Amino acid sequence: QQQVKQSPQSLIVQKGGISIINCAYENTAFDYFPWYQQFPGKGPALLIAIRPDVSEKKEGRFTISFNKSAKQFSLHIMDSQPGDSATYFCAASKGFQKLVFGTGTRLLVSP
């Protein structure tokens, strides 16, 4: 019940395209859903986060869509760029306590 399932495991998108990564959770007590971006040899960096009282949050080219009834949330990267190539992790927590991470998605944006 503590798991966060993430898909796909890897993704190749052409420059300018839309990258979509999906996550699903089971624990209905979770109320904080961040996305992290990680480059090789670096720690994760907070990209964008959402609370369950809204269905969508947009920051620049990054959008989180949240479906509370389905217990699913997704990250959309619009106009994907080669510099977006990284590993993306979704996560969930109750409040701002310990995070449960998804398994990660390796995104490659081809020039």
Added chain:
Amino acid sequence: GAVVSQHPSRVICKSGTSVKIECRSLDFQATTMFWYRQFPKQSLMLMATSNEGSKATYEQGVEKDKFLINHASLTLSTLTVTSAHPEDSSFYICSARGPGVQPQHFGDGTRLSIL
């Protein structure tokens, strides 16, 4: 803002030695710090959570005598891997968050290689 510094970034040492990794919050007071371990191409695995001035809370399966965590101040936490062996080789990452409603901010990790 919200910068977390981790040191060293990389360490190579012989089997049997102890290694200390530092995690500092540079521009905020970190009431809670977390330590993670990450194997290649895998997700982050939480090892322990520490609150300033309190003993760390370890996740199931993590040896607290092997991985010593100290959070003596609001800006510094340390992880000491005692009597390290090759199977302890991994990428160790810390994160920190401030008081109240604050997200976690991560350091850049420490690559530990035990020969």
